[in-house]
Amino acid sequence: MEILDLLMLIYVFVLAIFVGFELITKVPPTLHTPLMSGSNAISGITIVGALLSAGAEEFAISTILGMVALIFATINVVGGYLVTDRMLKMFKKK
């Protein structure tokens, strides 16, 4: 990776943090727990990296690491979205 490539990635990172701040300050305190579990599920996006490592053609140490990473990331993604849905289902106004 060239240093210029890295800079482009840093651009995206910094701008995304600003977007995140704007969005999240608007989430009301009553939804802070689902916000945590839901955003937590999003951080399971490393599942993409885990798929790349676990799906490599030849068997190597990186394949095993990838598979363990895949298990962890899938727990994070599936568990996170399901539990958030379970919570949000309960928020009702009478």
Add this chain to the structure above:
Amino acid sequence: MQIVSYLIYLIASVLFIFGIKKLGSPKTARQGNTLSSLGMFLAVVITLFDQRVLTFEYIIIGIIVGAAIGSVMALKVQMTGMPQMVGILNGFGGGASALVAFAEYFYLIDHAPNLEVSTSITIVLSVIIGAVTFTGSFIAFGKLQGFVTGKVVKYPLQNLINVILLLAVLGAGVIVVLEPLNTINLYGIVAVSLILGVLLVLPIGGADMPVAVSLLNSYSGIAASMTGFVLQNNMLIIAGALVGASGIILTIIMCKGMNRSLMNVVLGGWEDAGSGEGAGGDGPKGDAKSVDAEELAMILDSAQSVVIVPGYGMAVAQAQHAVRDLTNILEKKKIDVRFAIHPVAGRMPGHMNVLLAEAQVSYDKLFALEDINDDFNNVDVAIIVGANDVVNPAARHDQSSPIYGMPILNVDYAKTVVVNKRSLNVGYAGIQNELFFYPNTLMYFGSAKEAMNKLVNELKEL
């Protein structure tokens, strides 16, 4: 094909952003979560078509095992156990990021022996942050679950040891960047980072867990972003940055809710915190008036406006359903009932709201501190269920109090204050609460669930 996958990744990123945006209101929140999960699904599917993915055995095993564990956890966990659940999910996310970076390192040194400096820097950062998040989250989980002491843990040279370990990790990181092929250094970084995660969370007291869990949430996001740098994938960077920002904002809100700096919380905070004894001896004394269920029912019967203040005690006693029953019967008697929720009530941000939602309390009855605090003058009865430090008036006037300056719910301005508690013991901050001895305060002793049920029965008989 790469163009297609980049476009799909862009769509997924947009779905994540929309998903969080829709969390801005309880009405659209569930839809937002679905959009976000759709984004994740698209990202996973398109990645399966990546040219690097050639075999599927390990992928299938990984996804089946992970999905089974994840869904069992999500469907079995009780709402009172939500802080632990989020804690442990953070840990898995952080662990996955560290492992991906580690795997990518081995993949790269096999395929392109000359690791570029920027790649190795991001690998090192990803491994460090991911590993710290991993063990740190499991310690947080242990503290919340009671496997690990909830007390503030202090030991000699604590900060010095942490600083040395951190410098050692960073030093080893520099060596990895300079000599990428020397794998032993990366193993060293993993090991020390894992220890660092334990040591950083261990000193944090049980009631400070809202801060710790928020902070770890932020770390897990940043770890995902770092993995995005390693893979040069913008979607990972965006998703991780959103989570990182969310965790930081919640951390700041929690610290403000306690009027403490992040450093103070992270380094173990109050001297007597969580010890259960502390300054109780020289605190305010006097006669606390106690009240029984029958008498209290009569007081409530003649009230017009009631505010309930829930705290961690309500969660421990699983009293949210009993509190809901109380709300219903009071409303039947045409009494206005609202809930006042302190930002750090419970063990994670929004903990009380989720419990009350589970008990089917309408969310428009739940008020944040700043929305209800000016109104306590007009409240007839404030009922405190399992909260303590967050209603201690000493925070407003007693400069010698460790909680001085912390924003509190001004329950003492209500005409009558009823405190439901098992005993007169001190709260987490280790200080006696002068509220208990105020002339307008009545102590209603008993475990929250039984006490509320008894009160509901008395009200039914009136």
